[in-house]
Amino acid sequence: MTAAAATAGKSALAQLAVRRTRRNLVADGAMAVASGAALLLVLASLGVILFDIVRNGTPHLSWAFITEAPRDGMTAGGIFPAIIGMLEMVILMTLAGVPVGVATAIYLHEYSSPTSRLTRTIRIAVANLAGVPSIVFGLFGLGFFVQFLGAGIDKAFFHGEKVYGQPALIWAALTMAVLTLPVVIVATEEALRAVPQELREASLALGATKFQTVMHVVVPQAAPGILTGTILAVSRGAGEVAPILFTGAAYFLPQLPKHLSSQFMSPSYHVYVLSTQSPDVDATKPILYATVLVLLGLTFTLNMAAVIVRARMRRQHAGVA
């Protein structure tokens, strides 16, 4: 019996060893190569996109391109009004959206019990809001802000004259604020989670009220996270087109937007219209590429800034804890 068992064990071991040396080496290598190839392909695509845009965009890029208005039916001049329009929209969006997002995150993390029905409902709503297609936000902006709120304001204050009941800067900004709300909430909550519990306890032990603790201890500690969320929201807002299609973006305006009810130009919308509706693609191509480069440079810079702020925050908290 013992001899038979020993042979069986020996052969099993031997089999194992054989499997390790031949087939497994090949299989191990194949898996590393296959997954590495997938990564390489993704990185290469990214590289090709960036290379093409930088190579074709830089020749036309100049200080004048950023500070001049378009001329000669968009075949010459710059994109100054589009940059200003985007800045105004993004600032309004931040003012409207970030405080709400931060308040939501503070309530979720500092006040509510994680198992309460309200908390769960809010969390599900935030997750789903992040997944709503951007074109649906465009429909919502048109149906709610322009047609309902805007037309309502006109009826109440302007005797039915069309002032706010049409696509406008403020409606595009508010639509974008709703779209970027989840970005701010998620980033702020992540930062709140990283604030050590001891700090809260120390503050409460010193006699501070809950609200004082949150406002003077927790939120200042989480400030980099709030900043990260804001930067990401701005980057998203600057790049999206679908939500502003029907809520306020215009292809060409002779004047800069001066009112909340004005329409505005935006580099992202500019790219869309120039590349799909231009009668002479070859004439506008250099401008188009330069606009794409500006847009891409802006969003990349913002995203990099967010990554750096977040990394510094993590290191800081790692030091505290």
Next chain:
Amino acid sequence: MAREKSRSAQTTAPPIRPPKLTLAPAPLWHRAAEWMLRCLAVSAVVAIVLILVFIAKEAAPIFYSAAVRAEVTLSKMWVPQLWPGYDESASIWQPVSDIPKFGIWPLIVGTVKVTVVAMVVAVPLGVGAALYVSQYARPGVREILKPIVELLAGIPSVVLGFFALMVMATWFQDLFHLESRLNALVSGVALSFAVIPVIFTLAEEALRAVPRSYVEASTALGAARWQTTLRVVLPAASPGIAAGVALGLGRAVGETMIVLMASGNAAIVSANLADSARTIAATIAAELAEVVFGGSHYTVLFFLGTLLFLTTFCINTIGDWAIRRMKIRLGGMA
């Protein structure tokens, strides 16, 4: 938290009663501010309800308005009709013609076609890249690779659409000798660039959250590395990967600008990937600017929007559920 601790201290130390600890009394305005916080926190819920209510409200006339129903009803949208001048009944999308036709099947076929192409490209690449970064790359390299892949998520979709339209379309046409420059294949592949970072981020997170003890146990049982990866790590991370795929699918179905710019937008029922395709999202974006407010075309576009909202809502709810399941599973077992 502090209050609970003081209570438990009272119950466990009977002989000497420690002074009763209470929080400092909050002034009234603190409570008012906290109440404000609570109100603002509901805004996300309010937003999602308002979105549904206001797009459904604009789509509702399709059910009751006689003027709208004279041109389009649900059955006219979904059931192929025998249009004058055609030999057999067909589902046709021609909203701007003498007899407006709102057959929805060309749009659904287009959406499915483009989405399938995008997912077929994005799932292997996203999961593969996540596998490499989480299992094979050294920690230092990983910290560099991860943000670079996630840069892809930072490219605005209009830029991806632009690149597909100007550059990729020409490459694909030369490479595959395609008849139409803009087609389902080009737009699907371009769309995959938007989907890959979604899948990659969630899959990488899930793969890295698999406890070391699983891998050690598997190795101790004599499994080779590939066996451990295929039969232990991947199955353990599968809810997270599934979540990434679901959220990526939601993104693909709803993405507008890439498809609008690169798919050619011809509303035809065709299984051929080399043919042009028109998706639901792109249709809304392309047509809403030129419709009469409150007319039948306007109503139908909002109906399509409601459809899109509900579809992505379901997909995302499944994805969200998978994420929570993953957290429970890994949290409970580790």
